[in-house]
Amino acid sequence: MAEFNQPISGNDLARFSGPSTFMRLPQATSLEGLDVAFLGVPMDIGTSWRSGTRFGPKQIRSESAMLRPYNMATGAAPFDSLNAGDIGDLAINTFSLKESLRIIEESYQAILSGSVIPMAMGGDHSITLPILRAIAAKYGPVALVHVDAHADVNDDMFGERETHGTVFRRAYEEGLIVADKTYQIGIRGTGYGANDFTEAQGWGFQQFPAQELWGRQLHNMGAEIRRDIGARPVYITYDIDSLDPAYAPGTGTPEIGGLTTPQALELIRAMKGLNIVGCDLVEVSPPYDTSGNTALTAANLLYEMMCVLPGVKSR
Amino acid sequence: MAEFNQPISGNDLARFSGPSTFMRLPQATSLEGLDVAFLGVPMDIGTSWRSGTRFGPKQIRSESAMLRPYNMATGAAPFDSLNAGDIGDLAINTFSLKESLRIIEESYQAILSGSVIPMAMGGDHSITLPILRAIAAKYGPVALVHVDAHADVNDDMFGERETHGTVFRRAYEEGLIVADKTYQIGIRGTGYGANDFTEAQGWGFQQFPAQELWGRQLHNMGAEIRRDIGARPVYITYDIDSLDPAYAPGTGTPEIGGLTTPQALELIRAMKGLNIVGCDLVEVSPPYDTSGNTALTAANLLYEMMCVLPGVKSR
Amino acid sequence: MAEFNQPISGNDLARFSGPSTFMRLPQATSLEGLDVAFLGVPMDIGTSWRSGTRFGPKQIRSESAMLRPYNMATGAAPFDSLNAGDIGDLAINTFSLKESLRIIEESYQAILSGSVIPMAMGGDHSITLPILRAIAAKYGPVALVHVDAHADVNDDMFGERETHGTVFRRAYEEGLIVADKTYQIGIRGTGYGANDFTEAQGWGFQQFPAQELWGRQLHNMGAEIRRDIGARPVYITYDIDSLDPAYAPGTGTPEIGGLTTPQALELIRAMKGLNIVGCDLVEVSPPYDTSGNTALTAANLLYEMMCVLPGVKSR
Amino acid sequence: MAEFNQPISGNDLARFSGPSTFMRLPQATSLEGLDVAFLGVPMDIGTSWRSGTRFGPKQIRSESAMLRPYNMATGAAPFDSLNAGDIGDLAINTFSLKESLRIIEESYQAILSGSVIPMAMGGDHSITLPILRAIAAKYGPVALVHVDAHADVNDDMFGERETHGTVFRRAYEEGLIVADKTYQIGIRGTGYGANDFTEAQGWGFQQFPAQELWGRQLHNMGAEIRRDIGARPVYITYDIDSLDPAYAPGTGTPEIGGLTTPQALELIRAMKGLNIVGCDLVEVSPPYDTSGNTALTAANLLYEMMCVLPGVKSR
Amino acid sequence: MAEFNQPISGNDLARFSGPSTFMRLPQATSLEGLDVAFLGVPMDIGTSWRSGTRFGPKQIRSESAMLRPYNMATGAAPFDSLNAGDIGDLAINTFSLKESLRIIEESYQAILSGSVIPMAMGGDHSITLPILRAIAAKYGPVALVHVDAHADVNDDMFGERETHGTVFRRAYEEGLIVADKTYQIGIRGTGYGANDFTEAQGWGFQQFPAQELWGRQLHNMGAEIRRDIGARPVYITYDIDSLDPAYAPGTGTPEIGGLTTPQALELIRAMKGLNIVGCDLVEVSPPYDTSGNTALTAANLLYEMMCVLPGVKSR
Amino acid sequence: MAEFNQPISGNDLARFSGPSTFMRLPQATSLEGLDVAFLGVPMDIGTSWRSGTRFGPKQIRSESAMLRPYNMATGAAPFDSLNAGDIGDLAINTFSLKESLRIIEESYQAILSGSVIPMAMGGDHSITLPILRAIAAKYGPVALVHVDAHADVNDDMFGERETHGTVFRRAYEEGLIVADKTYQIGIRGTGYGANDFTEAQGWGFQQFPAQELWGRQLHNMGAEIRRDIGARPVYITYDIDSLDPAYAPGTGTPEIGGLTTPQALELIRAMKGLNIVGCDLVEVSPPYDTSGNTALTAANLLYEMMCVLPGVKSR
């Protein structure tokens, strides 16, 4: 076990102390030897309502100090099996969304030149489009598990074709994802017409609206998705607003009637066995939850995603 | 569709911009041509614990900018079927509860002189008594769907007979409501004796205490209420504190163990088909939830109530 | 009824007014004649992450002004049956955890010299160790209902053997509790190995991890625990972080995926009939929930625990 | 010294502990033997903009735990010279401003039947009118030191003649105060015409607009006022909004360009030697400053006013 | 007086009620007949640190409800002399800074086609560049009173030449302002070299660093600037971060050691007599001051700027 | 210049991005080659009122990202002259004040074994006692510039002799400081007797109570202190509560009537030329100022102290 990076234990150094990396992992200065790379994409200029997600990575890292290495519920011991580090933030251009997306794509191309699995902390959801471009360039079209209150399949917003609300239409059009292996979970709320959701169904997207999930446990649904995906490379993109605002108040475009954290955990835990090639957790907006609890939730979900990565063993 | 007022789209004008009306509907200067009138009753002097609901209408309108016109879950397209506007606030007297109640009643008499359905944003729950007086003057005693943590059937508070805790005893005594078509949903918490609830049962009120609803879906219960009411005119009064404080922290007299937002949505959606003659959403207290999420929830519930008004078609 | 202390009614004195005692009960200056003593243990120096629980008792008392004497759901009328008072705060030494624990133990020895049942408002969870020492000195080893996100069975933290994370290992080692009548409910999250939980199972502790309780009602589980305990003296220690952070954001070491308040109420209500000899409610940290709602929840849970004390009658 | 009530020392009982009385003085159950009575008037229904002052007394008392008995700057030792206690809150009727004002007046008549000096914690400024009625009934017209951003001399608001904005016109009309010994300090902001201030000058009021005080020390001005008042009975009414919002953000009708706390202290300290017969500190609204610092300021100003009461000796 | 638009009086309609326009002026649907147009430019994508200024106009308007029409300190009665309205928000593109700046410029060209004086509520400071372009197109190079913690004369930020930190270098280069009639007041803090300020001095800018203003009254300095400008058209751009964070905490790039609100008022009041052709108030970020006091300050400063517009008479 | 560590420029990497070190300096893994070491001492168990300073270092570092390397007011360019790094946090024991003080002393002994100047971010003020022990062990008794609202010269608190309120009595008794070269600046508030301050004057301490500094500029006072100290080694300990709560609300034991930030800057800037051997900035409590502005102030003051260290040149 000693061969892999370990989070600093709360019994060795007070939790409110030490490095501000994810789970107080070592700050990695290169990708060499890493199986998993946590990174921040601090950006909010792709968002349409409340801003603030530019501080998401900072607060997620801060709250992740509460996490310990072993998953008491599933037995997963991810730091026994994988070498993980925090590679810091991508150097986005906070004045230009277009330019930032370009930087993200290029950065991901570099990250993906090796064999590391990137785990991104957003930032608004627009970051996922350039990530998927780089992912698809390496792996071809991937299956996509997309947990969100929103389908994010607008054609444009104010004439802009690349924003946090258009990501998955672009991904579909550009062939970055396998349409009929794309799962949109937790979508809900108000829109402009049934077409807002059904058009994507026409492309093959499989949708699981929140109201069909209320009061249900998500083990089985997760298992069906897992079977349906099979051995394909899969990317998981987790918008924190998929959760009900009771569980995640600190986000930019909250929608009532969302998932619970038990459902979120059931869903992620059901992904064990998939060929996951990357993950992100987006849309945490610290100014709207200064308690840090939304970021704590995000940190937990990132950790749980790490626990189902290929190669993670239980003990 | 172009013949009816439409909310400004978030794709036409940034959501954090534009008029501060409900859903950024046009500010109506008269009731002429309106089927639905949203209005504010900014008041908190009828409340017994935390104040602040005087800012409720302002924050609900502000957060309603997130709403889009079409209901993705039910297919309702209320703005296709009904002409809606925001008629602004009633000009209450913030120094006198008695006088304010008189103003509200008179204002409602004027509003109800036409055929518009009023949708009020409170304000504390004391506003519902004068509203019901005006409603009953027009429609006779109405069925009442009352969603609340509290039965609000005290005889008096500090000797005052008209406060946010005495509304439905007065409504019963004055014959404003049909007692056995009055449904109190979500009531719970502590009291002074069983009589606090059972006396009203004796009048005919049908009560659905929160603890009997925990973990249940409310479709069926809602359907039974709908059948029981039949074709009678019905008024819906929605106290945000019916929700659990996890879902609606920004309120004046919170009680733990409340409804969830999925339950709230199931309940309202089950009201489709009723002859609803008016609605209110009360007790949002902005100083106790500066994130705006409680107000966002309130805005959603008002929108969902609009979606089940008579004449609203789906597409 | 007049013979026992009564909370001041919200109809007699505005809720935001009057004494800052628990439920605005009389401030007791001696234990004489009391059946139940509410007390504060304002302390946060035993906590490992966020501090602030030193203000817990103050905020719990403040929010308890919302509570009325009668339990609408269960019919319990605790103030008809038991004479209760608020005996104020223990005079801990805020600069020394060791010394504070000594003071708490000695204070409890004095309190327990009579027949009063102490109901403590914490403070961090480290206060429960000296309480149990005094309890066991009087009653011998007690059954323990321990509701918490954490098992609190570390051997030490930074070499210290008495902190909020080591309480129940010490209690076990010192024979303060009956190991196989110890119930840990709601535990979850991350740890260092399966052993973090299973070692205590080896001692006989019965554990009910949160993920096994998700979506379940807890009546039956509570009833089984009640039967299993039988007539033994039992102590209830309630860590507010057992609740999901959606329900109790204001705490020091939150863990996602926790209990709901309905579950908390079901659990406590199922304890009726047990020989409860003391209770505490710990880990409310006001700076992390300035709305007061976490403290309100805590106040309710303390009240509900009072409602199941021996001798409490219903009406 | 031991003969008089003393605040609990922070070295005897942790500051975050103990009774919630002003400065943790004994809760007085009668006026007997008291020279000074602190009391709360928890009310906000007389306010015109932000509410929340109903929680003012609670938060001022809470923050007053920071205060120690001796004034390091002036040497005043008020608890050596005067017997002080906290007599709790007046039992106002939160649903009726008129009725509350009546209650306040009657309560003050009772309080003033002895020789105690009442020190009131508001509450909105409307409480000062009934206080002055009772004061004048006992002492005849009094000199008035009125520190405020507002002159509070409106004739009516929404037709109401008794609100927080009409207090001193009523006091003038009713002959409760000596007009040319009335000093309005810190007034500023926007109005409806010069007359808003000048009419009161015509009655004899001496006004000290804030902009004439900017950057000045207030010793001399205070001394002039003191000389001008001479031996007359004088009442001090201190509206926290006289301070700049930087110093006192937690208030209902803030106005920029206000006094600093050094100026406030200089002003109060210059009152030493006057025949002060009562004081109040009003308009602290806790929801708008959850840090507690505005209330801490208020507690300090009340303490400083106590330090200049007749009979207070220095050491 | 009746001929001009008037703010709704707080004595006619409760302040927490009514339209959300600036000072509750009428919402103008055209510029016709207006002398002064208040407008919002809700934008934060030009900012480099904390975001949130997109909600600035909404909160400034909300807090402006506290303002009354007459300036008690100066006697100015701006609504007697000028017809003012709120023309709403510019429809910026929240995903593109470049595009938004283009929209602002075009919108201002339209606004300036008549004779109205625009008073903009930001938004981050990048909005001032397109405003100055339109202003200069109409008036030629203008004198500029620039109150700010920052000189905003960077050459670029991340390669972008149009951000909130480069505005006045661009304005200088493009000849939009008269360099030696440009006054930068309140600049301070840290930088990269003396050149950060001195280069602009070389262009002719007159700089008044904050530390030279500490403890001074600004009447005389203001008067000198006024004389120096003479009859030229002048634009005033007011960055709220010129104020000390004690006075204006809700801003994106706060710097300690700033101006006080008395200084701000003295400065603006000294501008009376200038040929002011436009004003803006920028950088209010509501998420960082939920009390609303920063926005209240901003609303006051906008009002005070209106009070010194050409043609405003006193009474 | 390239030979020394430089803060990351906000023009190279967005300020909300990158390492969470002080000013985004390199994280130093050894002291080798460092002239200045910033470090955190995250602790709050030595505080007597509000806790939360354990998160002080984290928030100060976070807000320090706003700082640029050059001092615009003084011309100091500290990173041209000195090699600075952030050496992380001391590994205190959060459950034992005594043990933590021991750890701090030992850590400082190690740090001081070389020639680095330590700049500590607290933490409560109790950290300064072990720091001074290590400082005196190296340098002998030092001159002390102590800026604080409190003299911190209690003999004990609850019998404990080492807390945040007893530091400078212990330092005096132990001969760690030169008594007549000890300057206490900004002290004020309430106490138990004149002796609270005068006893220390008897030891030789030179005290500058806040009320004597109100409205004054502190250049000259600073210069006198500098001359009085001469060439002696001097330690600067800066308690953020020396500032008025308007300027630094986020602290544990606030006192009204404090210093302004201009005064703080004048004072520190006057220290240029002294033989400063170490500095600390203590008592920032993030939960009481979630805006971050108090921490921003702290970061600025630390930077300003660095600017007056021996060897710092201007340009």
Ligand SMILES: [Mn+2]
């Ligand atoms: Mn999304």
Ligand SMILES: [Mn+2]
């Ligand atoms: Mn989303």
Ligand SMILES: [Mn+2]
């Ligand atoms: Mn109600």
Ligand SMILES: [Mn+2]
């Ligand atoms: Mn209710």
Ligand SMILES: [Mn+2]
């Ligand atoms: Mn625990």
Ligand SMILES: [Mn+2]
């Ligand atoms: Mn716990």
Ligand SMILES: [Mn+2]
């Ligand atoms: Mn007043």
Ligand SMILES: [Mn+2]
């Ligand atoms: Mn006032």
Ligand SMILES: [Mn+2]
């Ligand atoms: Mn600027």
Ligand SMILES: [Mn+2]
């Ligand atoms: Mn600026």
Ligand SMILES: [Mn+2]
């Ligand atoms: Mn100190």
Ligand SMILES: [Mn+2]
């Ligand atoms: Mn201090």
